Amino acid sequence: MLANNNRKIISRMAKSSIKKNSGRNWILFLSILLASFMLFSIFTVGITYFKMYRVQNIRLNGGDYDAVLYGIIEEQREKCETDPGISRAGIIALSGYIESTEGDDTVEASCIWADRVYWDEIMEPAREWVKGSYPEKENEVMVTEEGLEKAGLSGLGIGDTFTVGYRDGDGELLAKEFTISGMWDGYGVKSAFYVSEAFYQASGCDISEVTCGRYHLKFDKQIMTRGEQNDLIESMNLGKQQALYFTSDMGYSLPIFFGLCGLILVTCLCAYLLIYNIMYLSVAGNVRYYGLLQTVGMTGRQIRSLIRRQMGFLGGAGVAGGILLGGAVSLVLLPSVIRSLGIRTGTAGEVEISLNPWVLILTAALSAFTIYTGSRKPAKLAAEISPMEAAGYRAGYAAGAGHRDSRNRKRKKKRSGKQEGLLWKMALDQIRKDKKRSTVIMVSLAAGMSVFLCVTTLLESQGARTIVANHMGNDLTIVNDTLKKEDAKEHKDLLTESFLDDLKSVSGVAEVYPLSYGQITVPWEPDFAEMWMEETYAKWMNIPYEEEREEYKEYPENFGAVMIGISEAEFPYLQQTVETEIDREDFLEGKTCVIYRNDLDLTSEEVVGKDVTCGEYGNGDNQRTFRIAGMTDEGYYMGPMLGLPPTVIVSDRILEGFLENHSVAKVGVKYAETYNEETENGVLRLIEENPEAGGFSWESKLESMREVESAQGNMKEVGIGISLILALIGVLNYVNTVTGNIQSRKTELAILESVGMTDRQRNRMLVTEGLFFAAGSFLLTATAGLAVTYAVYQSMNYMQVPFVVPVWPVVGMTVFITAVCAGIPVIAGAGMVRKGSVVERVRGA
Structure with a gap:
């Protein structure tokens, strides 16, 4: 047989089919656009969130390091400096402490010497500004305004001198006069007085002692397994008194990475289910069309090629549109929405969203893969449709379903005569009739809700109010x-x-x-x-x-x-x-x-x-x-x-x-x-009015919360942005799916209308179907979704915050999803009725 190159014909048919079936293909285009938008937005805003998460930890730690070694001997120092996996290593030495000053005789402030690597590289990202210079002479000191205030030395500046009672490494109480050589502000231990190397050498302290030396390490690796951490500890040959501690983000780097991958995987699943469901409904609605194509000689392979061409045209446009929409939402609309809601920490500054070129490539690749996998099985179904099946096919009915439904309805009517029960049964039969489609709808909605639940739970757990915890929860x-x-x-x-x-x-x-x-x-x-x-x-x-x-x-x-x-x-x-x-x-x-x-x-x-x-x-x-x-x-x-x-x-x-x-x-x-500012001011007034007010100090949960909020920057706002995107995705996913579902059932609904079903009865049946979908989705979210949320939460819970599901976001999500599931089918059904009379809709099958 001679080969017949009909690729151009198939391409022309694909374009023609897209134009003629604009309604159905428009839904499919929106689905692809939504899937691409979902992936792009999650990647963009997610990367920004984890950048802010990293910034938060740098600020809370007071520097950019991954581990700290207590006490350091020369052999260990040489090993770290020659280790290619360690990018930098900085030293601080606790060189005694200040016990009293001219303005306060109950001061508790450490004297710290920091080497160049620690001060210039490790600590630099945690500082906001520096004035003057780091101490070089023995009597010079670098301080913060907060440190001066706590030491009873408010108002002093660069060049000023003050006298303190200082205890050196041998426990001797000495009188020292310091000159302020510089000032700084930012994050970390702001009550400390940074001193010169000459002061450290004269203090009687030695960095080999665990009470003095702190060796801060920064690794080239972003992720370090527990085994690699243990290997490093063993290779350091630590003494009895020494200890090597990893920071929270490095200590939990691998679990956090897997938790992030889990979120991305569920997001990709949402996109896959969305495209698969719409494609499945599209093929189901075109059974007669594909059957007739086979009667004129088109092979199954050519039908698959036709569908692939259609998906190529729609996919290319949808992916491009999704990336553009995602960019607009992530970079322009989302920050504006967050600011308009008033959700911005005063110390956090502007909401900044990061855009990485790799996000474009990854979004396009994952979208293409999702389109391919999501359309593969529906295309196979279309190719397997025989002309005989197409001739007897009625959209919306499974084999024998119409006869069975009619018989069951008669039985029900004779048995109870209750119209309400009949509508409930018809809705339930519709769910059961195509179990695969119903399952996909429920799983798709549940996946979106599960990701929303997971992100909101993580946000609540990492909130400043949750992170801050004093003894017994004291304020x-x-x-x-x-x-x-x-x-x-x-x-x-x-x-x-x-x-x-x-x-x-x-x-x-x-x-x-x-x-x-x-x-x-x-x-x-x-x-x-x-x-x-x-x-x-x-x-x-x-x-x-x-x-x-x-x-x-x-x-x-x-x-x-x-x-x-x-x-x-x-x-x-x-x-x-x-x-x-x-x-x-x-x-x-x-x-x-x-x-x-x-x-x-x-x-x-x-x-x-x-x-x-x-x-x-x-x-x-x-x-x-x-x-x-x-x-x-x-x-x-x-x-x-x-x-x-x-x-x-x-x-x-x-x-x-x-x-x-x-x-x-x-x-x-x-x-x-808790966190009541008026009560706290009353307590602080009582302390300040005491004749011995200088002998008191206090730890405030309210002040700690403000410090954490400042350290987090825009982390909360970006997290809220992720939740907003996921909420929008879940709603649009369901809207697309239900709209396509009702469009594929237009003949069935027209037949029911022709035998006497009123608009009110149709709406009640569609609302009931939506409530069944909502109930099934809630059940999946409360079981499998909650289990996934717990697993992801524990993998990223480096602060050991107890797992608590946030009540109000969950209640709000439940009410909103219930309203959407009940309302969208009614709106879609009403829109279908306006498109033509009953006869026209029956003929359009």
């Missing part, structure tokens, strides 16, 4: 800083009963949780005390325990320790921080205690059940023995100072009955309405 923690002074004679009892009563009377204050404190000694004994001190010296001290064991045995008062007392109301929280179960009554009665672990490598099995003997500091004859019920890592219980013996946590009633000299070290405050 404010007030601290007596005088108790941190080395000289006990300078300690003052500031958080008195009178002050606490005034605090409780402040409008808006709901709860007050005082933390009692007293000094104790822990006499040597061969079991627990010996084990604890050996581990403490190995972990934190530069001299061996053997050199001081005898002194500890004979003079335990030289090794002071701290006892902490908590209220009965705080016991449930303490229990949450302890691995073992604590008997409440034994703890409150003073039979048991909890030990603060202090980062020692001791396990609960080694410690729990042992006895610890405590003596009143200065009165060794007054002793009490407690059985250890557990260990906690909660830093809140560390106390104003940390001794070498353990910090012992007991009930406040037991502490007050045991120690003559005790006071309240800090107090946690909860507001009736």
